[in-house]
Amino acid sequence: MVPGMLIRAMSSVACALFVLAACGTSTTGGAAPSTPPSASATTENKTSAENKAAAVQAAKADCMKGKGFKYIPYVPPEKKKTAMEVKLESGDYAAMKAHREKYGFGIFSEYIYPGEIGLSVATAEREKNPNSKITDSLSSAQHDQYNKADLACTAKAVKQVLDKDIDRPMDYYNQRASLRDTLVGQEINSDPELLRLANSMADCLKAKGYPVTNTKPSEVKDVGELQVTKELARLGRAQGEKDAKTFAKREGLAPFPMPRLTADQARPHLAQEVKHAMANLDCGKDFYAAYTPKMTDLTVRLDAEYVLF
Structure with missing residues (x-):
C-alpha cells in the first residue's frame, strides 16, 4: 500500500481508475501509537483475501475461455512491507515526519520520484499483469468483444466466489466504498477520543490560517491536502485534455486531467506541498497516533470482505 498521497485522497471510484491502492488507509503518524491489530488477525485476513x-x-479465466478468449489468472504477489511502511501504518510520528519531508502528501512527488509513489507504481504493476500483453495485441474489433466478455465474466466470477451482484466492475468498487463509509462513520467518526483529538487538530490548523470546515476525524486529516490537489487540477486544466497524462478524481473536485510536468517544474510545487503537509502533521501529531492504527485495522477488514482482484 502506498503511503499518504493523492491516491488515498481520491474517491473509491477514482481508485479503481488510478490505482488504488491503496484506497482508504491513511499512513500519517503521531507520537504515541495506539495498539495495532494483532499480527495473527491481520495475517489471517490477508490470507483469506x-x-x-x-x-x-480462476473463475474469470474459465468463463473467458468459454467465450473464446485467453485470460491468465493473475493476483499480484504481495509486496512485503518495509520497516518504514509498517511504522507508518502503526502511527509512528518519526516515520511520518521523514516521509512527509520528502513526499509531502504524495501528490507532486509523483513527478520527482517516479516508481516510488503514486500513479507510476500502479502503472508498473499493470505492466506485470500478463493479460495486459494479451489485450494490447488485439485489434479494435477484438478489443470490443474482449471487453464485453471481460465485463460479463467479472460479474459472473464475483457472484460465484464472493456472492455479490454486480453488472460492471465499478459496481463492486462502489459497494466497497459504501461499506468503507459505513465503517468509518461507525468506528472512526463516532469515536469520542478521535473526535476530541480531531477538534484539537482543527483548532491548531485554524491558528495557522487554514480554513477548517469539517472537524470529523475522516475529514480534518485532509486539511492542506485538498488545496494542493486543487493546484494540481488547475495546472492540468491549463494544459488541456489533449496533453493530459490521465484523468484523476478527488472528492470535492470534478474529474481533471493530470498535468505533464518535468521534475524541475514540479519541485516548487512540492516545496509548497511539504510545508502544508508538515503543518498538518505538526497539528495532528497526537491525532494521527490514535487515528492511523484504527484506519489500518479497518482497511485490513475491508480488504477481506471486498478483496482487490
Missing part, C-alpha cells in the same frame, strides 16, 4: 482473489481470477 488472497485466496478469494485467486478464486475470482
Whole structure:
C-alpha cells in the first residue's frame, strides 16, 4: 500500500481508475501509537483475501475461455512491507515526519520520484499483469468483444466466489466504498477520543490560517491536502485534455486531467506541498497516533470482505 498521497485522497471510484491502492488507509503518524491489530488477525485476513482473489481470477479465466478468449489468472504477489511502511501504518510520528519531508502528501512527488509513489507504481504493476500483453495485441474489433466478455465474466466470477451482484466492475468498487463509509462513520467518526483529538487538530490548523470546515476525524486529516490537489487540477486544466497524462478524481473536485510536468517544474510545487503537509502533521501529531492504527485495522477488514482482484 502506498503511503499518504493523492491516491488515498481520491474517491473509491477514482481508485479503481488510478490505482488504488491503496484506497482508504491513511499512513500519517503521531507520537504515541495506539495498539495495532494483532499480527495473527491481520495475517489471517490477508490470507483469506488472497485466496478469494485467486478464486475470482480462476473463475474469470474459465468463463473467458468459454467465450473464446485467453485470460491468465493473475493476483499480484504481495509486496512485503518495509520497516518504514509498517511504522507508518502503526502511527509512528518519526516515520511520518521523514516521509512527509520528502513526499509531502504524495501528490507532486509523483513527478520527482517516479516508481516510488503514486500513479507510476500502479502503472508498473499493470505492466506485470500478463493479460495486459494479451489485450494490447488485439485489434479494435477484438478489443470490443474482449471487453464485453471481460465485463460479463467479472460479474459472473464475483457472484460465484464472493456472492455479490454486480453488472460492471465499478459496481463492486462502489459497494466497497459504501461499506468503507459505513465503517468509518461507525468506528472512526463516532469515536469520542478521535473526535476530541480531531477538534484539537482543527483548532491548531485554524491558528495557522487554514480554513477548517469539517472537524470529523475522516475529514480534518485532509486539511492542506485538498488545496494542493486543487493546484494540481488547475495546472492540468491549463494544459488541456489533449496533453493530459490521465484523468484523476478527488472528492470535492470534478474529474481533471493530470498535468505533464518535468521534475524541475514540479519541485516548487512540492516545496509548497511539504510545508502544508508538515503543518498538518505538526497539528495532528497526537491525532494521527490514535487515528492511523484504527484506519489500518479497518482497511485490513475491508480488504477481506471486498478483496482487490
